[in-house]
Amino acid sequence: MDQVTLNDIKKAQEVIKDVVLRTDMLENVRLSEQTGAKVFYKCENLQRTGSFKIRGACNKIASLTEEEKAHGVIASSAGNHAQGVALGARNAGIKATICMPANAPVSKVAATKSYGAEVVLHGNVYDDAHDKAIEIQAQTGATFLDPFNDKFVIAGQGTIGLEIFEQRNGEVDTVIVPIGGGGIIAGIATALKGLNPNIKIIGVQTCNIPSMKASFENGKVTSAFNDVTIADGIAVKTPGDLTFDIISKNVDEIITVTEEEIAEAILFMLENQKLVSEGAGAVSTAALLSGKYVPKKDEKVVCVVSGGNIDINTLYRIMSVALKKQGRRISIVAELPDVPGSLAKLVSIIAENGANILNITQDKLASGRFTKKQMVEATIETVDFDQINRIKSAFIESGIKVDII
Missing domain, CATH: 3.30.70.260 (ACT domain)
Structure with missing residues (x-):
C-alpha cells in the first residue's frame, strides 16, 4: 500500500501553490471564551470552489501522464470533490465526468457544471455514486480520481496541515478535523505529526454515518450507515483502506456529533464568526459546542472548516432546527x-x-x-x-x- 510522507505533502504544496489559496486562520473569540481554550478556524470554506477538495484534486491531476489526460477523468463526489476535479480538469484542458448522489445539493451540482464537467446523478449516498463512476470508467477508459483513498489526493489535502503549522508558528496543540472517507484528516495528520508528534488530531463524524469511527474501534475498515445527514460532504458509508491505515496510526480520537448539534454549530458560526459553513465544515465546531471534546485551559485548538458549499434551501431548514433547539x-x-x-x-x-x-x-x-x-x-x-x-x-x-x- 502506498504510504504518504511529509515530503510528499511538501512536494504537493509546491505543485498546487499557484492554484489554491492560502486560506485565513481566524480566532473565534466567543468559542475561546466559552471553552477557556484558544480556538481558531482554518477557513477552507473560503478556498476556491468553496472547499479544501481542490487541493487534492489538482495535485492528483498534475500527476497524470499525457495518455491518461487524453482519456479524460471521472470522479464520484457528494459535491466538493466534484468541483475541485471539474476546475482542475478545466485548467488542464481535459474532459471530466462527475458522478454525484441524486440528492446532492443543487448549488453543488450547478457549480460543478459551471466548471465544464459532465454530471451524472445516481443513488442516495456517495457510495452509490462511486459505484456508478466505476461502471462508466470501465466503459470509457477515463482515469478515476478517488476523492480520498489516493496518495496524491491525501498529500494535496495535507497541505492544509502545513499551512496550519506555518500560520500558527508551530503553536498548536490540537486540530479538530471532519471525517468522511478520511482524505483530509489523513493528510493533515501526516503533515502535523511529521512536524510535531505531540500535536493531537481529533476526527469528527456525524452519528448518522460513523463509518471511520466504527473502523477505528474495530481495527479494520467497517461500513456504517444509520440515516441520511445534513453533513453531505462526509456522508461516506465505507472509508478507504489507505486513509484508514494512516488514521489508525496518526489520529488520537474520533468522536461523533448529532444532526441537531451540527445545525446548531452552523448557526453559531454564522452569528459569531460571520462564516457560512456546510454541515461537514461545522462538525469541528459542533464537537466543542456539544462538549464532546473538552479542551484544557489555554489549549491552542484549530477547527478545520472544510467547506462552505451549502444550499440556501437546506440552510433555511437547518436554521429552523437550530433555532428551535436554542x-x-x-x-x-x-x-x-x-x-x-x-x-x-x-x-x-x-x-x-x-x-x-x-x-x-x-x-x-x-x-x-x-x-x-x-x-x-x-x-x-x-x-x-x-x-x-x-x-x-x-x-x-x-x-x-x-x-x-
Whole structure:
C-alpha cells in the first residue's frame, strides 16, 4: 500500500501553490471564551470552489501522464470533490465526468457544471455514486480520481496541515478535523505529526454515518450507515483502506456529533464568526459546542472548516432546527372554541409575553373531534426557553389547549 510522507505533502504544496489559496486562520473569540481554550478556524470554506477538495484534486491531476489526460477523468463526489476535479480538469484542458448522489445539493451540482464537467446523478449516498463512476470508467477508459483513498489526493489535502503549522508558528496543540472517507484528516495528520508528534488530531463524524469511527474501534475498515445527514460532504458509508491505515496510526480520537448539534454549530458560526459553513465544515465546531471534546485551559485548538458549499434551501431548514433547539423558535398547534374572539385571545397571549408570530394558519372547516372547534397552527419567534415556558403557562391559565411541536 502506498504510504504518504511529509515530503510528499511538501512536494504537493509546491505543485498546487499557484492554484489554491492560502486560506485565513481566524480566532473565534466567543468559542475561546466559552471553552477557556484558544480556538481558531482554518477557513477552507473560503478556498476556491468553496472547499479544501481542490487541493487534492489538482495535485492528483498534475500527476497524470499525457495518455491518461487524453482519456479524460471521472470522479464520484457528494459535491466538493466534484468541483475541485471539474476546475482542475478545466485548467488542464481535459474532459471530466462527475458522478454525484441524486440528492446532492443543487448549488453543488450547478457549480460543478459551471466548471465544464459532465454530471451524472445516481443513488442516495456517495457510495452509490462511486459505484456508478466505476461502471462508466470501465466503459470509457477515463482515469478515476478517488476523492480520498489516493496518495496524491491525501498529500494535496495535507497541505492544509502545513499551512496550519506555518500560520500558527508551530503553536498548536490540537486540530479538530471532519471525517468522511478520511482524505483530509489523513493528510493533515501526516503533515502535523511529521512536524510535531505531540500535536493531537481529533476526527469528527456525524452519528448518522460513523463509518471511520466504527473502523477505528474495530481495527479494520467497517461500513456504517444509520440515516441520511445534513453533513453531505462526509456522508461516506465505507472509508478507504489507505486513509484508514494512516488514521489508525496518526489520529488520537474520533468522536461523533448529532444532526441537531451540527445545525446548531452552523448557526453559531454564522452569528459569531460571520462564516457560512456546510454541515461537514461545522462538525469541528459542533464537537466543542456539544462538549464532546473538552479542551484544557489555554489549549491552542484549530477547527478545520472544510467547506462552505451549502444550499440556501437546506440552510433555511437547518436554521429552523437550530433555532428551535436554542428556544428561539417554536411551532404550536392550538385547539380553540369556534366562537368570535378565540383567535384574538391566543394572539394576545403571545404578544403580551413579548413573542413574535412568524406565520399562522386557521382551520375552521375541520371535521371529527374539531366539530364546533377550530385548529390554529403558528410558528413563533421567541428569545429563550424561559419565555416559552411563560407563554405555555399563560395558555394553560386561559384554558387554551396547545401542543408544541
